[in-house]
Structures are given as structure tokens and as C-alpha cells.
Amino acid sequence: MAEQLPEPGRDVVVVTGAGGMGVAIARRLGSGRTLFLADASRGQLDRAVDALRDEGHAVRGVLTDVSDRKSVDKLAEEAAGEGRVAAVVHTAGVSAVLGSAKTILEVNLLGTAHVIDAFESVAAPGTAMVCVSSMAGHVASLSRADEAALATAPVEELLGIGGVAAVADSPTMAYVVSKRANHLRVEAAALAWSRRGARINSVSPGVIATAMSKAEAEGPSGARMLSMLEASGAGRSGTPAEIADAVAFLTGPEARYITGTDLLVDGGQAAWLRRHRPA
Secondary structure, eight states, X not given: OOOOOOOTTOOEEEEEOOSHHHHHHHHHHHTTSEEEXXXXXXXXXXXXXXXXXXXXXXXXXXXXXXXXXXXXXXHHHHHHHHSOEEXXXXXXXXXXXXXXXXXXXXXXXXXXXXXXXXXXXXXXXXXXXXXXXXXXXXXXXXXXXXXXXXXXXXXXXXXXXHHHHTTTTXXXXXXXXXXXXXXXXXXXXXXXXXXXXXXXXXXXXXXXSSHHHHHHHTSTTHHHHHHHHHHTTOOSOBOHHHHHHHHHHHHSGGGTTOOSOEEEESTTHHHHHHHTSOO
16 A cells, blocks of 8 residues: 555654554554654564554654653654644553563653653643553552652652662562653653643553563463463453553543543452452
């Protein structure tokens, strides 16, 4: 199919992360809009862009390293130059089985802070952002002081916060802390976004059927993850389309009075961990 060219002045949707959730969200939000799809992997990005173009979407792929603020600023500038930024959905991230603690903190923690800050500067009335976090963030155990610092400290100070430094070389702890930090950064950013007439929220998926969760299931914690699905009553993984539905709600007109909060989409897994997990 011939490439569908963006139309000047058409609303823009930006999705970071060209994995299963990112592509599902791009499909859900992209019709009739100009899509900017960003990823750090050229191969994955090109495959996703080709697939979306074949389906009729006007999509532009932008190679972006979210851990690099200059790279994110470039993405925000290009998107805003194409039209009104209607929605920004940040799905780019690294799981505990696919990266070191250092990489996870740089991408999941610093990267999310970069995207929130960069797109705040181009947000316009009606812009809605959603950061895809994780239900893991709901089971983090951090001090009040650490949570306050994670919410509002300058990005260059985040890695020095006690609760962050304490993860040491543990990818699992880095993942949990980084995902809790996502909730906190979104909550703290809501005021600045509101002053621009815009909104920002997060979504916390549970176990979702993606390549990343497949790698998790095959890793050291896979058996525990699968048993949790059964014990919590979910009985299955979620689907990328279910996350896309939640994101569509949060970026749509039905959610115009919702900002600065997190939506769990986990089949009840966090609720089970809090109230029913055996001591």
C-alpha cells in the first residue's frame, strides 16, 4: 500500500515504544490523525511503521532513546511542528528480565521523567498524556521522603535518591521502584499540565500478553507470576487491546475531569497481593 502522507494541521498522536502495547495503542488512537511512533530499536520501529501504514495509518517513525533528554526533546518538537498534539502515550520501557538495573532505571525512571517534561512544553488545551507504568509500582515500599523526592526532584538528582540507590544491582527492585516513580511523577506533574489546559495520567497493567511478558514468564520469576494470575482470580493474561481501551478512555472526552491519577488494569492482581496473599 502507498504511504499515506500526513495532512497539515491534523491532530497528532505520539506513542513511545513500538512493542505489543505501543502498536495496539497506536492502532486504537491513530485513525484520522498523524501518528508519531518512537522506539530505540530501528528494526522494531520499521516493522511497526510498515504494519501500521499497510493498515492505512499516516505514521512517522522516529528513532528515540527516551533516556536521552535531547532525543526526547527532538521528538516533542517534531510532533508539535506537525499539528496539535492531542495525545501522548508513553509505553517505552525495559522489564526486569531484559535489562540490568542500570538500564531499567535509565529507561523506566529517567526516560519517563524526560517524556513528561518534554511534552509538557508542547502541551496545548485538550492534550492528554498517559504513561504506561505497571501494577508492580503498587507493591513498592518506599519512605515518604523518598516518594516526595521521586515526585518532584530534578531529573539529574533522581538516581541519587536513597530508595533508588538502594536497588543496587537488582533488576527486579529497579523495576518496582521505577514504576512507583512513574506514578509519583505523573501525580506531581498534573498541576503544571492543568495550567496548560492539559491532562496527564498513568495506567498500570498487570500481566499482559506481549513479547516482554513472555520473556518474564520464561524467566526465574515466571512460575510465581503465572501462579499469581490463578490465585488472584484473573485466570488469564490481559491483552494489549485491553490496555489500549483504557488509554483511549483516559485520552478521550469521557475522562476530561481525570488527571494526576493511576488506573490499574491488572485483573485484580494488586488487590490480591494487598488483601489475600498468604502471609
